[in-house]
Amino acid sequence: MRLLWGFLHVLCAVIAAVGVVFxxxxxxxxxxxxxxxxxPTAPGKVISTDELMHLRKVPEGEGGGSRLLYEAQVHYEYTVGRVLIGSTRVRVTPSETSSEARSQATLARYPPGQELRVFYNPEDPTESVLEPGAHPLDFVRAGVGGTLVLxxxxAPLIARWFAARL
Known part of the structure; x- marks a missing residue:
């Protein structure tokens, strides 16, 4: 029985460590x-848009094969001071998605020639985004990590409760 409890504690420690990392x-x-x-923001303009398709390999442990991902790439330029800067970053997080509809929706929001406000990092004006702030999918990694820690x-408390009932 001690061996089983030891294994449970080691397993929980590993799960907690992974959870803390996530x-x-x-x-x-x-x-x-x-x-x-x-x-701060700067005036900008959409130059062009592209939808990129990436074929990603899925690890054997997750079924293997490959998965098609779509990326809405918005090429825009903005001016900070007297410097013209170009970028393709829509959000802080990567914009790859398995949903072509979501990628198309992003492209539809930014037609070529559209004037817009670009949010740029005052410490490094070449770092910019079109959609500032956290978005719903940005909470997934923290949510998974928190769940794993919980x-x-x-698990040891539940195991002790069940063991006391036996």
């Missing part, structure tokens, strides 16, 4: 995304 990375990503809302903390 939670830390997710919170860092959310912090970076929320920081963009305070960035499961790892609750």
């Amino acid at each position: 939670l830390g990375a997710g919170l860092k990503q959310l912090w970076r995304a929320s920081r963009t809302q305070r960035w 499961v790892a903390g609750a």
